[in-house]
Amino acid sequence: MTYEVVIKNGKVILPSGAVETDVAIQEGKIAAVGHGLSGAKEVDATGKIVSPGMFDAHVHITENGGGYRDEWEGYVTGTSACAKGGVTSFLEMPLNQVPATVDAASLEDKYQSGQGKLKVDVYTFGGLVPYNVETGGIQELDEGGATAYKCFMATCGDRSIDGDFQNVDDYSLYEGMRQIAKTGKVLSIHAENAAITDRLGEIAQAEGKSKLSEYVATRPVFTEVEPIQRAILLAKETGCRIHICHVACPEGVEAVLEGQRQGVDVTCETCLHYLYFTTDELDEIGNVAKCSPPIRDQRAQDGLWEHLKEGNIITQVSDHSPCTPDLKDKENAFDAWGGISGVQNDVDIFFDEAVNKRGMSLERFADIIATAPTKRFGIEEKGSIEVGKDADIVIIDPEQSYTLEAEDLEYRNKISPYIGREIGASIVATYVRGNEVYSQENGVTDEFVGEFK
Template structure:
């Protein structure tokens, strides 16, 4: 057989471990793995490179359409180009901060239309669970192809914007879980105690606090742990499959592990920034590194790495949540937008921090960036280098440090807390369904080859 592409001489991460071998692609699908595979129209020499499944980032915010309110935050073109440059070949798109929020068939179709001919990687969608879509919206989203659902237990959304997202109260969460359970899909949850964190923030602001350290103190660990336990209780009652997003503390992971041992269908993630930054450095960096849950101390970070290495944290995401520079450029941290732009630096930072600095195995690395999120959200063609899967790869050059500059970023707004940081690995090439969408030599392809994945 004449293949379309053969990737030769790389260290390939397979399910059973890494091996120096070749991978052949035909019609966008992995067709053969081994040596002496024959001829191909294109041969890519990956000698000295790690050949990993492309990242499946399970937590990305794209603000397209912006509805006249967020038009200049992050569109599909810039957001998916950043993914391509960063080794992310597919992602799960959150149902907010676009306007309208993705809460029913009409708003989901608006989103699909907004992304038409703009996607440089593949995109699966979250549908929202909000207090105002419990009368049929959840079912419409299921029928229109969402891969999973998302809700906020923390306060979110702008009530002055018609169609913006909204957090759930306990009843809405309970009823929403019952409805999601009937679809068989997963409900991903932002778990923070809204009443306590909101009031602690108000008190700190009224008392004249301005620092990121003070902001972190208004969102203590127990305000993550308590809603995680509450969500698990509701999941037990309703039979809903759940996933806890962006856990910033090991105590939260411990509750998920405990629930798993009790038979609850629950998983969890952390984010690259929780594994990289710590509280004591936040004020020196500034509001560009503000997020919620907040970045906690070194002890919490070490505890999260323990769960990455030994099990408990199922995958790592970016929670890419961009905004315009003016919303970050605040003297008072409490007034700044909470969200980090990070999707372009998932793979290189995690490879450096996990594999190169902490001896994470390559199989573990592939599991946390690709295999596990693809399995959890039933993206059955993604996440593994195996025959019959989509030919999605990221080729990584290890031990190749570089300093990230603002001009390296593909984002609409070139702001990121990783700017100026030395990262010890580089993305050499990203391949989507057998086609190179980024190479270090030629940059990001202008051809938008991505598609919406509908389930």
């Protein structure tokens, strides 16, 4: 049989292990894996790694911007960056678009805003906010096809913008968990103690502190661990399945493990930037590296790597949270937008840091970027190279180094803390359901083959 596309002679990461073989694609699906396959189009992957495409479980796109954030990241640029970076699908956060995705109407607004603008596949988070727990918004999101839910325990949102996202109080978190538990879906949680971090930030600014490292000091480790523990307690009470977002410290992971020992259905993720940068670099890098929870010290980073290797952290994500340059260009770090642009380098930097530099197995690499997160969020059609699955594939050159320049970025606003860094691996090509959406030869596709899922 001649297949539509065959990727030949690459080192293919299969669930059973990495082997040199061919992968055949037919009608958007993986049709066969084996030697000597023939295709109408054949792609030579000799010397390359053939991996399942990344499923990034934490990406912010800001379309519709509602007239407030129209110049932030849109679907065209955001999904183009995914394509170039080997991210074949992602879970889109219910903020920072306006209106936030918190009910049937705002979910439909999101779908309409992205119609015909996707180059990779997009899954949807519905928001849990204080103002939708009494209005049926949780149920509407479930019925509308939201994959999972998201809430903030840290302060978020602009109260002057009608329809913007808001952080939960303890009651709305509890009641929201009760309702989400009935759907069987996962609630992802940004866990930081709002009252303490907000007040510590106010005190620091009153004392004249303005450096990014001083901002980090106002969000100490315990302010991340305590809300994780509180969320786990409420999940135990309500039966809600939960996932802790962007854990920045090993103590946070250990709180999750303790929750698991207590029988709570809880997992966690970390971010690429926590695995790459440390606090002592931040003042030199500047506000492009500001985020929350903040980038912590070398001890924390080492602990996260250890937990990631052991499988205690199920995935690493970009938490791609871009804004316009003026919101980063502040003399006082406390005044700058907190978010990092990183989705385009999800795969190449992580491969270099994990596999090339730390000797992580290819099987563990693929599990972290694709298999484990798709399993956690119930996405059966993606996450591994197996017959019948979507042909979401990234080809990686493990030895092709390059230095990231601003003009390499597909983002609407070409700012990122990774600019100027040498990266020891490169994305050769990306396929979404068998469609080539990026190759080094052809660049990013002009076609919009992505779909809302």
